[in-house]
Amino acid sequence: MKKVTAFVGTARKKSTYGAVRQFLDKLHSLGDVECEIVALSDHPLGMCRGCKLCFERGEEFCPLKDDRDFLIEKIAASDGVIFASPNYSFQVSAIMKNFLDRLGFVFHRPRFFGKTFTSIVAQGIYGGGKIIKYLDFVGNGLGFNTVKGSCVKAFEPMTEYEKQKIDKALEAHSGRFYKMLGKPAYPGPAWLKLMAFRMGRTSIGLELNDASRDYRYYEEMGWFESDYYYPVRLGALKKLAGGLFDSTAARMSKKRKSRALRGEM
Ligand SMILES: Cc1cc2nc3c(=O)[nH]c(=O)nc-3n(C[C@H](O)[C@H](O)[C@H](O)COP(=O)(O)O)c2cc1C
Numbered sequence: 471m472k473k474v475t476a477f478v479g480t481a482r483k484k485s486t487y488g489a490v491r492q493f494l495d496k497l498h499s500l501g502d503v504e505c506e507i508v509a510l511s512d513h514p515l516g517m518c519r520g521c522k523l524c525f526e527r528g529e530e531f532c533p534l535k536d537d538r539d540f541l542i543e544k545i546a547a548s549d550g551v552i553f554a555s556p557n558y559s560f561q562v563s564a565i566m567k568n569f570l571d572r573l574g575f576v577f578h579r580p581r582f583f584g585k586t587f588t589s590i591v592a593q594g595i596y597g598g599g600k601i602i603k604y605l606d607f608v609g610n611g612l613g614f615n616t617v618k619g620s621c622v623k624a625f626e627p628m629t630e631y632e633k634q635k636i637d638k639a640l641e642a643h644s645g646r647f648y649k650m651l652g653k654p655a656y657p658g659p660a661w662l663k664l665m666a667f668r669m670g671r672t673s674i675g676l677e678l679n680d681a682s683r684d685y686r687y688y689e690e691m692g693w694f695e696s697d698y699y700y701p702v703r704l705g706a707l708k709k710l711a712g713g714l715f716d717s718t719a720a721r722m723s724k725k726r727k728s729r730a731l732r733g734e735m
Contacts, residue, residue: 471502472651474550476590477541479566481511485592485624489640490554493590496644503651508544510565513537515572524575528683538572550586550651551614553605557593557621562601570608579687580613583700584655587612588647589619590640598623613699615657617650619643658702665715667698672719677726 474497480486487507494505516534523531532538545551555566562570576582589605591598598621609616620643622636659667675694678685688694697704697712704712 471504472549473504473506473547474552474651475506475508475544475548476552476554477508477510477544477566477569479510479553479555479563479569481565483509485622486554486556486590489590489592489622489624489636490552492637492640493552493644493647496641497648500645500648501652503550503648506544508541510541510569513541515541515568517568518571518574524683525578526683529575534572536572541569542573542576545582545585548585550588550647551582551609552588552590552647553609554590554592555601555605557591557598557601560597560600562591562605573612576613577611578684580611580699582613585614586617586647586650587614588617588643590643591619591621592624593621594624610663615650615653615655617643617647656700656702658704658708659698661708661711664698664704664708664712667693668712668715669719669722672716673723676720676723 474494476490476494478487478490487509490507494507497503498505514536515538516536519533521533523533553566555562558564561567587606587609589602589609591601591605593601602619602621606616606619620639622639623632624636625632671688671693674682674684674688680686680689691699693699697709
């Protein structure tokens with residue numbers, strides 16, 4: 471049995487919510503999947519004050535007392551996750567963006583490995599493609615295995631042809647997500663992900679110290695010594711490239727440090 475949770479960032483249960491419902495109904499019909507929709511508007515979430523205590527000292531130092539940890543627990547208890555939002559002024563809704571800001575520290579200390587992620591956007595006319603790209607990038611940054619999301623055009627009223635087009639797109643999207651749910655949860659990294667990990671961990675190791683929560687997290691996770699975020703067998707080429715990414719990041723850190731010493735920063 472797989473557990474899938476959709477986090478929906480809209481104050482009303484119309485197009486976005488409907489598209490998510492349709493996606494999940496299809497998913498449920500494909501196999502043993504338990505689905506839940508979490509309406510973010512039902513949960514108190516404060517607005518980030520930008521103090522960066524979560525980055526520097528740890529998320530437990532956040533001055534906001536809200537449902538952040540309850541929602542993170544929901545993600546942690548899921549095998550698959552969907553972030554869904556209407557297109558508001560060419561971006562996600564403020565409700566969704568606020569949720570993403572509350573998860574900001576997870577981009578520093580990613581943790582949702584082995585889980586499948588996708589996104590759904592509902593819009594009137596234009597701009598949703600870029601929002602899908604953004605949300606999928608967010609999914610990767612949080613540690614998920616990401617399936618490309620889909621954008622539905624929620625015309626009001628809708629013709630039969632338009633409705634069929636949405637049905638077809640959501641059905642195919644749900645099928646792709648289901649397939650990914652059944653795949654090995656810890657795949658070998660794509661080139662870009664390998665590069666981001668190796669360069670990120672090398673600069674963190676050289677530029678921070680154990681006064682930083684990020685540094686301690688990387689240390690606890692064994693990431694200063696590992697090939698990737700989780701155990702994988704890298705082929706010879708990726709092993710070689712991994713070493714190159716490490717040494718490039720080390721050179722860049724050294725340059726940054728000597729510029730700082732010369733007072734150029
Ligand atoms: C404040 C606001 C801004 C919007 N901006 C856009 C936009 O930039 N592009 C677009 O295609 N639709 C835009 N729309 C239309 C919504 O994306 C569309 O109505 C969507 O279906 C709403 O989803 P919902 O039914 O789940 O609320 C906007 C709607 C609102 C209320």
